[in-house]
Amino acid sequence: MAADGPSSAEPPETDGTLIVEPPKKKAAGLASVRSAFAHMHKHGHSVPSSIRILGQMNQIDGFDCPGCAWPEPDDRAALTEFCENGAKAAAWETTRHRLDWKFFQRHSIDDLARQSDYWLGLQGRLTQPLMLRPGSRFYEPIDWNEAFTRIADSLKALDSPNEAIFYTSGRTSNEAAFLYQLFVRAFGTNNLPDCSNMCHESSGVGLGETVGVGKGSVTLNDVHEADTIIVMGQNPGTNHPRMLTALQKAKKNGAQIIAINPLPEAGLMGFVNPKSPAQILSGGTQIADLFLQVQINGDVALLKALMCLLLEAEARSPGDVLDEDFIGLYTDGFAELRAHLESQDVDALIEAAGVARADLEQAVDIILRSRKTIVCWAMGLTQHKNGVGNIREIVNFLLMRGSIGMPGAGTCPVRGHSNVQGDRTMGIHDRPSKAFLDRIQEVFGFDPPREHGFNTVEAIHAMFEGRAKIFFAMGGNFLQAAPDTDRTAHALENCDLIVHVSTKLNRGHLVRGKWSIILPCLGRSEVDSQAYGPQFVTVENSMGVVHSSQGHLKPANAELYSESAIVARLGQEVLGPETPVSWCWLIENYDRVRDLIAATIPGFEDFNARVREPGGFHLHNGAREREFNTESGKARFTVNHVPDLALPEGAYRMMTVRTHDQYNTTVYGNDDRYRGIRGGRRVVFVNEEDILEAGLTAGSKVDITNDFGGEHRIAPRFTVVPYPIPRRCVATYFPEANILVPLNNYAAGSYTPASKDVTVRLTPSA
Numbered sequence: 062m063a064a065d066g067p068s069s070a071e072p073p074e075t076d077g078t079l080i081v082e083p084p085k086k087k088a089a090g091l092a093s094v095r096s097a098f099a100h101m102h103k104h105g106h107s108v109p110s111s112i113r114i115l116g117q118m119n120q121i122d123g124f125d126c127p128g129c130a131w132p133e134p135d136d137r138a139a140l141t142e143f144c145e146n147g148a149k150a151a152a153w154e155t156t157r158h159r160l161d162w163k164f165f166q167r168h169s170i171d172d173l174a175r176q177s178d179y180w181l182g183l184q185g186r187l188t189q190p191l192m193l194r195p196g197s198r199f200y201e202p203i204d205w206n207e208a209f210t211r212i213a214d215s216l217k218a219l220d221s222p223n224e225a226i227f228y229t230s231g232r233t234s235n236e237a238a239f240l241y242q243l244f245v246r247a248f249g250t251n252n253l254p255d256c257s258n259m260c261h262e263s264s265g266v267g268l269g270e271t272v273g274v275g276k277g278s279v280t281l282n283d284v285h286e287a288d289t290i291i292v293m294g295q296n297p298g299t300n301h302p303r304m305l306t307a308l309q310k311a312k313k314n315g316a317q318i319i320a321i322n323p324l325p326e327a328g329l330m331g332f333v334n335p336k337s338p339a340q341i342l343s344g345g346t347q348i349a350d351l352f353l354q355v356q357i358n359g360d361v362a363l364l365k366a367l368m369c370l371l372l373e374a375e376a377r378s379p380g381d382v383l384d385e386d387f388i389g390l391y392t393d394g395f396a397e398l399r400a401h402l403e404s405q406d407v408d409a410l411i412e413a414a415g416v417a418r419a420d421l422e423q424a425v426d427i428i429l430r431s432r433k434t435i436v437c438w439a440m441g442l443t444q445h446k447n448g449v450g451n452i453r454e455i456v457n458f459l460l461m462r463g464s465i466g467m468p469g470a471g472t473c474p475v476r477g478h479s480n481v482q483g484d485r486t487m488g489i490h491d492r493p494s495k496a497f498l499d500r501i502q503e504v505f506g507f508d509p510p511r512e513h514g515f516n517t518v519e520a521i522h523a524m525f526e527g528r529a530k531i532f533f534a535m536g537g538n539f540l541q542a543a544p545d546t547d548r549t550a551h552a553l554e555n556c557d558l559i560v561h562v563s564t565k566l567n568r569g570h571l572v573r574g575k576w577s578i579i580l581p582c583l584g585r586s587e588v589d590s591q592a593y594g595p596q597f598v599t600v601e602n603s604m605g606v607v608h609s610s611q612g613h614l615k616p617a618n619a620e621l622y623s624e625s626a627i628v629a630r631l632g633q634e635v636l637g638p639e640t641p642v643s644w645c646w647l648i649e650n651y652d653r654v655r656d657l658i659a660a661t662i663p664g665f666e667d668f669n670a671r672v673r674e675p676g677g678f679h680l681h682n683g684a685r686e687r688e689f690n691t692e693s694g695k696a697r698f699t700v701n702h703v704p705d706l707a708l709p710e711g712a713y714r715m716m717t718v719r720t721h722d723q724y725n726t727t728v729y730g731n732d733d734r735y736r737g738i739r740g741g742r743r744v745v746f747v748n749e750e751d752i753l754e755a756g757l758t759a760g761s762k763v764d765i766t767n768d769f770g771g772e773h774r775i776a777p778r779f780t781v782v783p784y785p786i787p788r789r790c791v792a793t794y795f796p797e798a799n800i801l802v803p804l805n806n807y808a809a810g811s812y813t814p815a816s817k818d819v820t821v822r823l824t825p826s827a
């Protein structure tokens with residue numbers, strides 16, 4: 062570690078007073094409206110200015126919400142098509158506060174590292190390129206030319222292009238992402254790790270192998286039409302709040318909802334639509350008809366038990382449960398799965414899941430009422446060692462009843478970042494397909510590198526071992542998003558150069574390489590003016606709809622570059638005469654970039670015209686049409702292991718989750734309203750009986766430790782909070798607990814860190 066030890070990599074303790082109240086039973090309501098405006102106010106916006114800004118969000122001619130990837134409905138509401146957390150994301154981006162060079166003259170990086178993440182984010186938008194020179198503890202302003210020259214010279218001086226790593230976070234537009242991957246491949250590497258590696262990679266891998274497309278198959282209208290919706294490993298009330306409106310609509314149309322989660326999350330239990338005075342008065346609607354309180358990582362066992370019960374129901378009533386026609390025509394592998402399920406001890410599976418048999422039987426009753434079943438999921442399923450297995454089990458379950466590729470049925474991995482799905486479509490991928498690289502070769506006339514690049518976990522190893530020397534990040538906060546914080550910090554500090562393209566200051570900027578550079582960029586709410594005037598960009602939401610996003614606000618600073626313009630300058634400076642495209646000409650008018658996308662990526666034919674249709678267009682999705690693009694051309698049933706959930710004596714299984722007041726590593730405040738937490742983030746939720754058994758009390762301070770791969774990890778001084786969580790399961794918040802997530806404990810097949818299943822011990826703090 063550098064001079065000041067690991068402290069700079071980890072968020073310090075907050076010193077407010079922690080208040081613990083009972084968890085809420087319903088999400089949203091008027092409190093969410095108050096919260097939205099309070100956050101706009103915190104960032105210097107009056108009520109009229111807040112209304113003006115938020116009123117542009119998610120509108121046809123406005124900017125796409127920088128929050129999550131949940132889609133807009135066809136009948137979007139004028140001015141109010143956003144949620145509380147979308148408003149927070151907008152407030153944090155459109156803040157009126159600015160970070161000028163004087164700020165960085167006053168604060169050394171050590172000084173800044175002692176501040177909380179909340180404080181760092183409150184300081185405002187980055188406005189000038191900044192550089193941290195070798196040995197210095199202060200960022201200094203530099204001009205753009207100097208920044209690009211240093212970056213280009215460093216990249217060109219590498220022994221191999223594979224010594225550079227190019228990270229992407231999921232807010233980057235399609236245009237910027239396409240140019241970025243083109244630049245990186247023309248430079249000569251596939252080292253394109255992204256936030257997806259830590260997020261839905263297990264979904265992409267699991268779905269790709271089984272149904273031939275790594276994206277979900279349903280549209281928003283399918284959700285509205287479904288008869289059964291299973292929401293697993295997801296907390297939509299906080300992380301995809303407008304999904305609750307869709308679930309409510311589905312319920313109104315007669316759907317039943319099953320929630321599968323270790324926590325009784327408020328948004329899964331009930332919802333009060335803040336836009337409906339009638340609902341505010343009546344107290345809103347119940348969301349889940351059935352709540353299955355699975356233990357952490359009990360989902361494979363639960364899904365298997367469910368399928369065994371379905372087979373039993375089929376035996377009682379042949380032809381009514383399985384969709385034999387579908388199975389025969391469209392799938393392979395069912396006989397093996399059936400034999401496997403028949404060999405299972407259902408009671409043992411039910412015990413491993415941690416739920417009651419009667420509840421599972423009730424789930425079967427709900428499911429058997431129709432074939433229009435959708436399964437929605439997020440990080441509670443993907444961030445496990447058996448994350449890919451979780452997804453394959455969902456597919457098994459849906460295929461058995463032919464619940465895919467028909468209205469109201471299918472797969473629904475709910476994506477995180479607002480354009481994380483689009484970035485992948487544009488080629489941000491450390492393991493690009495041969496077909497994609499062939500297209501690049503045909504269209505651009507150069508040989509793209511064919512060997513796989515580093516994903517997030519491999520990138521950390523490579524930097525740690527000195528095999529990679531430059532880390533370039535298009536957005537995000539790699540330091541705090543990645544597992545094993547200390548290890549990741551050491552890895553980054555080994556680099557000769559770290560470059561962050563960012564809108565806001567974060568802790569990642571404070572862990573330094575030999576040289577560190579911050580390039581400030583436009584946010585998507587702002588006017589992006591190029592030679593041909595203001596440009597719009599495009600994004601793809603969680604359901605494969607590609608649409609435009611146009612910012613109308615004055616940029617935080619006239620000097621800011623757009624992400625596309627930054628890539629273009631890099632392309633020009635680094636590749637020189639060997640460049641495959643004329644970068645500056647391209648970004649004069651983003652239509653030109655879109656024409657290249659149209660020429661390269663299937664499904665984007667006539668892109669410029671189609672994206673100008675109000676609301677954009679749907680990308681073709683094979684699974685939705687029952688075209689399964691697997692090797693055999695059929696959807697595949699698979700047999701997956703039930704993970705061994707035995708814990709060492711005295712240990713707990715820890716999941717790391719988000720509070721209601723954060724966007725990944727951006728901390729909006731120290732509250733987690735729905736879970737009853739105010740004024741603190743270093744809390745650990747523990748079952749009351751476990752607290753008693755361990756001789757702890759509510760409010761005790763504990764150190765949380767993990768031992769994995771011969772290393773001892775410790776996260777000191779967390780406050781114990783009694784919570785309705787299954788026995789031996791505990792929950793903490795990310796990024797505080799990331800220091801405990803072992804880098805080498807990741808999902809087989811997808812490398813997604815198992816940040817929802819960390820074996821820990823709780824020891825009273827000294």
Ligand SMILES: Nc1nc2c(c(=O)[nH]1)N[C@H]1C(S)=C(S)[C@@H](COP(=O)(O)OP(=O)(O)OC[C@H]3O[C@@H](n4cnc5c(=O)[nH]c(N)nc54)[C@H](O)[C@@H]3O)O[C@H]1N2
Pocket residue numbers: 128129130146260293294295296297299300301321322323324326355356357358359360439440441442476477478716717718719720721723724725726817
């Ligand atoms: N406001 C806000 N919105 C966001 C984000 C944010 O930070 N803030 N982040 C965005 C991003 S990038 C993403 S990926 C998504 C994340 O969205 P979520 O996946 O909803 O986020 P998490 O907080 O990680 O919550 C995981 C949920 O899974 C449950 N869970 C954990 N382990 C298990 C398990 O083993 N089995 C089951 N069945 N459930 C389990 C937890 O109790 C929790 O309810 O949200 C996106 N939207």
Ligand SMILES: Nc1nc2c(c(=O)[nH]1)N[C@H]1C(S)=C(S)[C@@H](COP(=O)(O)OP(=O)(O)OC[C@H]3O[C@@H](n4cnc5c(=O)[nH]c(N)nc54)[C@H](O)[C@@H]3O)O[C@H]1N2
Pocket residue numbers: 229230231232233256257259260261440444477478535536537538539541542543544562563564565566567582583584585624717718719724725726727795796798799802816
């Ligand atoms: N333990 C644990 N770890 C996790 C998770 C977990 O559940 N548990 N979740 C994982 C998941 S799902 C994800 S997606 C990752 C998230 O990983 P990242 O995407 O790397 O992290 P974010 O916190 O979303 O990045 C926030 C930063 O992005 C920058 N930014 C914001 N908007 C823009 C923009 O428009 N352009 C540019 N260039 N920069 C911008 C700002 O500087 C801000 O500080 O974390 C992962 N890490």
Ligand code: SF4
Pocket residue numbers: 126127128129130131142143144145146147148150300301302303304
């Ligand atoms: S649901 Fe997601 S995309 Fe929609 S407004 Fe809320 S945060 Fe933004």
Ligand SMILES: [Mo]
Pocket residue numbers: 256259260261476477478
């Ligand atoms: Mo994510």
